[in-house]
Amino acid sequence: MRFDGETVFITGGGSGIGRETAMRCAEEGADVVVADVDREAVEETTDAIGEAGGKASSYELDVRDAEALAEAIDTTAEEGGIDVLVNNAGISHPRSDMEDVDIEVRDRVIDINTKGVWNGCRAAIPHLKDQGSGAIVNTASLAGLIGMPGGAAYSLSKGAVVNFTRAIAAELGSHGVRANAVCPGVVETPLVTDDRDPEEWPDLRDRMAEAYPLGRLGRPEDVANAVRFLASEEAAWITGHALVVDGGYSCA
DSSP, rough: OOTTOOOEESSSSHHHHHHHHHHHHHHHHOOEEEEOHHHHHHHHHHHHHHHTEEEEEEEEOOOHHHHHHHHHHHHHHHHOOOEEEEOOOOOOOOOGGGGGGOHHHHHHHHHHIIIHHHHHHHHHHHHHHHHHHEEEEEOOHHHHHHTTTTTTTHHHHHHHHHHHHHHHHHGGGGGGGEEEEEEEEBSSSSSHHSSOOTTTTTHHHHHTTSTTTTTSOOHHHOOOOOOOOEEESGGGTOSOOOOSSTTTTGGG
């Protein structure tokens, strides 16, 4: 198994890509530590892992709270070590022209999507350096590579995640630690669907899917499989990479 005896810490693990990643890492033998701002959601993830025979524990926290996130990561490292950090927590914002985005909305998107990744890495890197091994996988977005009209703040935050990942990969290589990012296209998760009319969503989903050569939107498992690969020893010579997982959208 890919992660037998290893500990994987995942933020934003209460739903969507984060939950699916947690499930799949647990299937591969990892002791999974899941953090999320939603207590009920994160407990549902850990319960599902336990019911499937895996090992999981959880923290209710906001990744903007650097102290709380550092305490959770430090405790994890002290109790059983930390081998993989997946910075997955993130939000989007309603589509609008850049000049119409409220400053408060911009700041919240940047604080969660960008500073949250910084906070996770800042806490975990000393532990990874000390042991001379480990992997970091940051959830960016296709919007961080090609931009998303109507999503200026989101694109800004995810572009920052891509280049931050490259920067720390260059710093950490000599310590035996890798850092990569995944850049999904539109994935059918609560982040995408929660603000949509449930009755209108199926038709909208089908129309959106027409832009994808593979003929559908992404599923959480599509991205979780990519994260699992990048975090594993199968990707031992891959670092500083932004892996596009977009059903062909960017080449259409």
